Amino acid sequence: MADLKDTYVVHGACTTCTCGMRKSRTVLEKSHGVFLKDRALMTVNDCKPENIICFGGCYSMENPDTAAEAQKIQMDVEKDCPNTFTDTVMNFFAKKDQKESSDAPLRVVGICTPKIISAEWDNGGNTVEVNGEVPLLAGAKVYCLYGGEIEIIDSGQPEAGDMSQVEISPHSVPLSGSPGSNAESPAMGAAAAGLAAIPGMPKQAVAGMIGASKASSYGKSKTSDVEGAGDLITRQQLELMMQPYNKDGTGGISLKANIEDLDEINRVLKKYNIDSVEKARHFFAQVSHESKVGLIEKYNGNSAEEYFADRDFRTEYGHNTKGDGAKYRGAGYMQLTWKSTYQDFADFIGDQNVVLYGASYVAEHYSWESAGWFWDNYKNLNIKIENGTTVKEVTRVINGGSNGLEERTNFYERLKTIL
Numbered sequence: 223m224a225d226l227k228d229t230y231v232v233h234g235a236c237t238t239c240t241c242g243m244r245k246s247r248t249v250l251e252k253s254h255g256v257f258l259k260d261r262a263l264m265t266v267n268d269c270k271p272e273n274i275i276c277f278g279g280c281y282s283m284e285n286p287d288t289a290a291e292a293q294k295i296q297m298d299v300e301k302d303c304p305n306t307f308t309d310t311v312m313n314f315f316a317k318k319d320q321k322e323s324s325d326a327p328l329r330v331v332g333i334c335t336p337k338i339i340s341a342e343w344d345n346g347g348n349t350v351e352v353n354g355e356v357p358l359l360a361g362a363k364v365y366c367l368y369g370g371e372i373e374i375i376d377s378g379q380p381e382a383g384d385m386s387q388v389e390i391s392p393h394s395v396p397l398s399g400s401p402g403s404n405a406e407s408p409a410m411g412a413a414a415a416g417l418a419a420i421p422g423m424p425k426q427a428v429a430g431m432i433g434a435s436k437a438s439s440y441g442k443s444k445t446s447d448v449e450g451a452g453d454l455i456t457r458q459q460l461e462l463m464m465q466p467y468n469k470d471g472t473g474g475i476s477l478k479a480n481i482e483d484l485d486e487i488n489r490v491l492k493k494y495n496i497d498s499v500e501k502a503r504h505f506f507a508q509v510s511h512e513s514k515v516g517l518i519e520k521y522n523g524n525s526a527e528e529y530f531a532d533r534d535f536r537t538e539y540g541h542n543t544k545g546d547g548a549k550y551r552g553a554g555y556m557q558l559t560w561k562s563t564y565q566d567f568a569d570f571i572g573d574q575n576v577v578l579y580g581a582s583y584v585a586e587h588y589s590w591e592s593a594g595w596f597w598d599n600y601k602n603l604n605i606k607i608e609n610g611t612t613v614k615e616v617t618r619v620i621n622g623g624s625n626g627l628e629e630r631t632n633f634y635e636r637l638k639t640i641l
Contacts, residue, residue: 231358232261234461235378236481241285241370242277243331243517243586245480248378249273251466256353259379264358266342274338274364274372275478276516279331279585282368287518288332290525291582294545295330331582333518337367343374453484454491454502455641460484462640463506475514475629477506479555486590494594495604499641504607504616506641507634509593511626512557517585519552519559526551540565553581556593556620567595 233250251272253262264273283289343362350356360377463477479487491497496505521529526548533539533547540561541547550561558567561577564584568576571591575583584592597603601619613631617624 229360229377229379230258231264231360231362231374232258232378233264234261234464235264235360235374236376237274237277237372237374239277239334239336239366239370239372241280241282241366241368242334242372243279243281244277245375245482246275246277247464247480248374249275249466249476254353254355256357261378261380263352265355266345266358266362267355268358269338269340269343269364271336271338274336276334276336277370278334278517278589279582280334280368280370281331282366282370283330285332285334285368286524287521287526288330290527290548291332292330294527294549295579295582297545331518331586333516333520335516335520336370336372338364338372339367340364453488454497455484455487457481457484459640460487463510463637475510475633477510478513478516483590490590490594494598496594496597498607501604501607502641503634503637504603504611504613505593505597506637507613507630508597508616508620509555510633511630512552512620513555514629517554517589518581519557521548521551536560539563549580551581553584554589554592554596556596558584558592558596563596563600566600567592570595570599 231248233248233253235248237246237248239246248264248268249272250262250264250268254265256263280288283292340363343358343364345356345359345362348356348359358374360374363371363373365371460477460479460481460483464479464481466476491502491505496502523529527545530547530551531544533541533551534544535541536547539550541550546561550559550564552559558564564577564580567584567588568574571588573587576588603616603619606616606619613634614624614627617627617630
């Protein structure tokens with residue numbers, strides 16, 4: 223962090239949490255009218271829930287969901303191995319010199335819902351104002367109710383810079399439009415393409431900047447097949463998919479991924495034959511909706527066991543025990559659900575821990591792998607797309623209805639400007 227000291231933070235900066243499963247990023251849906259190297263500058267007050275994307279899962283036992291997961295796993299293990307405690311005590315005395323197993327214990331993960339208790343980012347004492355607000359610095363921290371320390375570990379800038387690069391726009395603008403959306407001003411269209419809003423810029427000039435930006439970022443035609451073209455998804459494309467988007471330009475869903483996922487995403491796309499632009503558009507449109515609230519299906523109420531109790535004895539899906547509904551609830555980027563589906567995936571991947579530990583294990587170890595398997599092996603969606611289909615039909619195959627169809631369709635249309 224030493225080389226990032228006093229570096230100004232912009233939309234998309236990388237964050238970590240001491241209790242989080244993975245890295246995340248900052249989000250600024252509407253700028254403060256200040257841009258740094260073409261990206262919206264963040265301030266110390268940008269620590270609301272919408273500014274911090276979840277960290278995939280939470281390891282803190284102070285999180286009620288994590289504690290419930292741990293208790294459920296312990297009960298399942300004790301049920302399957304009723305003599306575990308007695309055997310452990312006897313083995314301690316009989317084999318006390320024997321080395322313990324080298325296997326690391328499973329880390330239980332619950333739903334990550336950052337609950338920020340800080341009024342603003344701890345900015346290391348910086349009070350210098352820009353446009354009337356204190357800009358956020360790399361290294362700043364906030365704290366979560368469940369004990370997590372959330373820290374910004376990079377600036378989000380293409381290259382760290384100083385205040386000589388700051389450009390102030392007279393108006394704050396949404397960051398989530400797209401070059402093809404109905405932006406109300408040149409500034410909005412420029413912001414959507416990652417360009418600074420310049421007062422008085424003609425619409426024609428903005429259009430030219432956006433076109434040049436897309437051409438240099440993507441390096442290939444939108445309509446070209448991606449098979450054999452190396453990595454299927456570029457860093458720039460992933461970054462754009464990660465920006466919140468709605469058709470009316472007011473924010474909305476985004477792909478809840480991290481730049482660090484890029485290699486894994488490309489590996490999964492290749493392995494599961496998602497090998498054309500059209501397949502990729504459909505895949506990411508569905509994934510963005512399915513995982514929009516995290517990698518484990520959320521619930522309301524006191525516990526996951528209570529909330530998903532109506533699924534406990536759905537024998538047609540392999541559920542026959544109290545707690546099965548919570549244990550095999552949606553997990554991963556395609557929200558793998560039901561014990562029978564978990565078993566099929568476990569058999570395919572060769573890891574029975576998928577069934578033993580359930581949702582938390584899938585979310586931590588197979589978040590993208592399970593999505594690819596579900597898409598290709600379980601639902602045969604690649605063939606449907608090759609034969610020609612619609613977002614509505616793909617949605618029906620995935621969840622049996624039209625839940626979230628508008629969001630999925632909007633994101634699919636946006637992907638036409640990215641892929």
